[in-house]
Amino acid sequence: MNKFKIITTTLVLSLVLFSCKSSDNSTADMLSGTVKVDGSSTVFPVTEAVAEEFGKIHPKVRVTVGISGTGGGFKKFCIGEIDINDASRHIKPKEVKKAKENNVKYIELPVAYDGLSIVINKNNDFIDYLTVDELNAIWKAGSTMKMWSDVRSDWPNRRIKLYGPGTDSGTFDYFKEAIIGKKNNIRSDFTKSEDDNVLVTGVSGDKYSLGFFGYAYYAENKDKINVVPIDGGNGPVVPSGKTINDGSYTPLSRPIFIYVNPESAKRPEVDEFVKFYLENGDELANEVGYVGMPNKVTKKVIERYTKRLTGSWF
Amino acid sequence: MIKNNLKNRKKIDSIFKVASKIITWSSLVVLAVLLYHVSITGISKLSLDFLNNFPSRFPHKAGIKSALSGSIWMLTFVTLISVPIGVLSAIYLEEYSKKNRITRFVEINIANLAGVPSIVYGILGLAIFVRFFQLDRSVLAGSFTMSLLILPVIIISSREAIRAVPKSIRLGAYAVGATKYQTIRHHVIPIALPGILTGVILSMSRAIGETAPLIMIGALTYVAFVPETVMDPFTTLPIQVFNWASRPQAAFHEVAAAGIIILLIVLLFMNAIAIFLRNYSNKKYDF
Numbered sequence: 087m088n089k090f091k092i093i094t095t096t097l098v099l100s101l102v103l104f105s106c107k108s109s110d111n112s113t114a115d116m117l118s119g120t121v122k123v124d125g126s127s128t129v130f131p132v133t134e135a136v137a138e139e140f141g142k143i144h145p146k147v148r149v150t151v152g153i154s155g156t157g158g159g160f161k162k163f164c165i166g167e168i169d170i171n172d173a174s175r176h177i178k179p180k181e182v183k184k185a186k187e188n189n190v191k192y193i194e195l196p197v198a199y200d201g202l203s204i205v206i207n208k209n210n211d212f213i214d215y216l217t218v219d220e221l222n223a224i225w226k227a228g229s230t231m232k233m234w235s236d237v238r239s240d241w242p243n244r245r246i247k248l249y250g251p252g253t254d255s256g257t258f259d260y261f262k263e264a265i266i267g268k269k270n271n272i273r274s275d276f277t278k279s280e281d282d283n284v285l286v287t288g289v290s291g292d293k294y295s296l297g298f299f300g301y302a303y304y305a306e307n308k309d310k311i312n313v314v315p316i317d318g319g320n321g322p323v324v325p326s327g328k329t330i331n332d333g334s335y336t337p338l339s340r341p342i343f344i345y346v347n348p349e350s351a352k353r354p355e356v357d358e359f360v361k362f363y364l365e366n367g368d369e370l371a372n373e374v375g376y377v378g379m380p381n382k383v384t385k386k387v388i389e390r391y392t393k394r395l396t397g398s399w400f
Numbered sequence: 401m402i403k404n405n406l407k408n409r410k411k412i413d414s415i416f417k418v419a420s421k422i423i424t425w426s427s428l429v430v431l432a433v434l435l436y437h438v439s440i441t442g443i444s445k446l447s448l449d450f451l452n453n454f455p456s457r458f459p460h461k462a463g464i465k466s467a468l469s470g471s472i473w474m475l476t477f478v479t480l481i482s483v484p485i486g487v488l489s490a491i492y493l494e495e496y497s498k499k500n501r502i503t504r505f506v507e508i509n510i511a512n513l514a515g516v517p518s519i520v521y522g523i524l525g526l527a528i529f530v531r532f533f534q535l536d537r538s539v540l541a542g543s544f545t546m547s548l549l550i551l552p553v554i555i556i557s558s559r560e561a562i563r564a565v566p567k568s569i570r571l572g573a574y575a576v577g578a579t580k581y582q583t584i585r586h587h588v589i590p591i592a593l594p595g596i597l598t599g600v601i602l603s604m605s606r607a608i609g610e611t612a613p614l615i616m617i618g619a620l621t622y623v624a625f626v627p628e629t630v631m632d633p634f635t636t637l638p639i640q641v642f643n644w645a646s647r648p649q650a651a652f653h654e655v656a657a658a659g660i661i662i663l664l665i666v667l668l669f670m671n672a673i674a675i676f677l678r679n680y681s682n683k684k685y686d687f
Binding site: 120122124127130131133134135137138141148149150151152153154162281282283286300302303305306307370373374375 | 649
């Protein structure tokens with residue numbers, strides 16, 4: 087019967103521990119408590135870097151970061167389950183409505199830029215650049231572009247193979263909105279994967295392929311794939327730290343956000359974390375393959391947070 | 401006529417033998433290739449630091465401490481929750497319950513539950529344990545969800561083990577005046593124990609490798625502390641490995657491989673315990 091003794095002791099012990107867990111986060115010098123972050127896996131590397139650095143200064147504060155996706159994170163954020171949501175797109179009207187129903191407000195804070203990169207195989211020698219119109223013609227629903235020669239007549243008569251992130255990702259949403267438009271549909275006959283590394287492998291093994299994903303995945307795989315300069319009306323531009331930062335890589339550079347619940351921001355540990363995020367986010371974003379924002383934008387973002395301005399910015 | 405037939409049958413016999421051999425070995429080769437690939441990639445990252453560090457944005461500093469401890473915490477509570485419930489249910493269904501429509505209904509449902517995709521348990525866990533019982537994204541919520549997932553397997557394998565105990569043993573015990581409880585406690589359970597243990601360990605191995613239900617209930621990816629109570633947030637080995645594997649940096653893929661090696665070691669260790677316990681009890685109750 088020894089086993090049952092162990093079981094009951096452990097259960098009782100765990101209950102005792104549970105009831106003992108008090109919430110004394112009032113000590114001024116030693117900040118403690120929990121900051122709950124969830125949301126986009128695209129923003130995750132930046133938030134993780136910030137949490138890591140923050141943990142060195144405030145070791146007693148427990149920062150947890152999940153990756154439920156932008157939409158999954160908003161589901162939790164809008165019912166007040168988490169303090170901060172990582173988002174790779176704006177909050178949707180549906181989500182705003184849900185938040186209102188639950189009396190949750192939000193402060194929208196852009197923290198870095200990401201440049202969606204259009205990539206091709208290393209051995210692809212015919213594509214010098216693509217215009218936004220050409221991208222639209224290739225990717226829109228019911229597209230007649232089956233062969234590369236349909237795009238430009240001097241390109242080879244080979245089948246276009248398309249790769250892209252799954253339809254649940256914020257990256258996909260942003261690409262669709264920027265290239266296809268809000269109302270129209272994107273074609274569905276492309277190879278989808280939630281894991282961008284799979285897309286890298288796919289494009290690098292297929293000479294006539296075309297794919298898109300976040301800049302970090304291109305930057306880390308420059309030896310395997312090539313990036314296509316994009317002409318958004320002012321001549322072809324290659325995505326790089328500089329062109330994404332100064333906004334010349336358009337329309338495919340996008341801001342990534344954190345959404346802060348102003349109720350949570352009243353807690354000192356959350357407040358400190360957000361301030362730390364805004365002050366150091368740009369530098370840390372560069373370290374993990376994203377592009378920090380220009381200083382004057384960062385200043386505005388900090389101001390916005392200090393004033394606790396809720397609602398959407400743009 | 402008969403001779404020809406014999407020749408034919410012998411031919412089929414040898415073809416069947418070769419085919420079975422090829423199929424067995426080819427699956428082993430796939431496993432070997434996988435293991436080789438993972439060890440080659442990950443072995444250089446394995447160190448005490450790797451076990452002792454928390455996750456980091458720098459691949460050389462990233463460690464598995466929070467994930468390993470989270471997995472161990474969860475596994476402990478999964479065992480505490482699912483083994484008593486599973487084994488006692490199996491005993492009830494095999495030894496006590498009357499074979500009527502209700503028990504048959506229960507049996508069919510348990511068998512069906514064993515085939516439900518794990519993500520469904522995640523949705524259930526999110527609704528019941530995380531939200532309704534307000535356990536939040538804690539070790540306890542994760543353990544309850546995982547217990548639900550593996551209970552059907554434990555019940556089914558325990559029942560098989562109990563059913564395999566010869567009827568003569570029970571009748572012998574009754575004959576010398578033992579009560580039903582005494583019979584079960586002193587004869588049926590000890591004899592069925594190896595089978596029960598095998599089922600328990602197999603389902604534990606499943607629990608340690610599952611990610612989908614945990615991601616669903618919102619177990620986290622970045623956790624830089626070791627859980628101290630059952631109500632603390634946690635992360636587990638497969639979640640951490642999944643996160644590293646999907647990073648753009650190749651160095652993180654090596655870290656992921658190292659994480660897989662740790663996961664495999666934990667699994668092998670658990671299987672070793674199972675084999676040890678089985679051999680130990682086999683010797684004691686031989687008939």
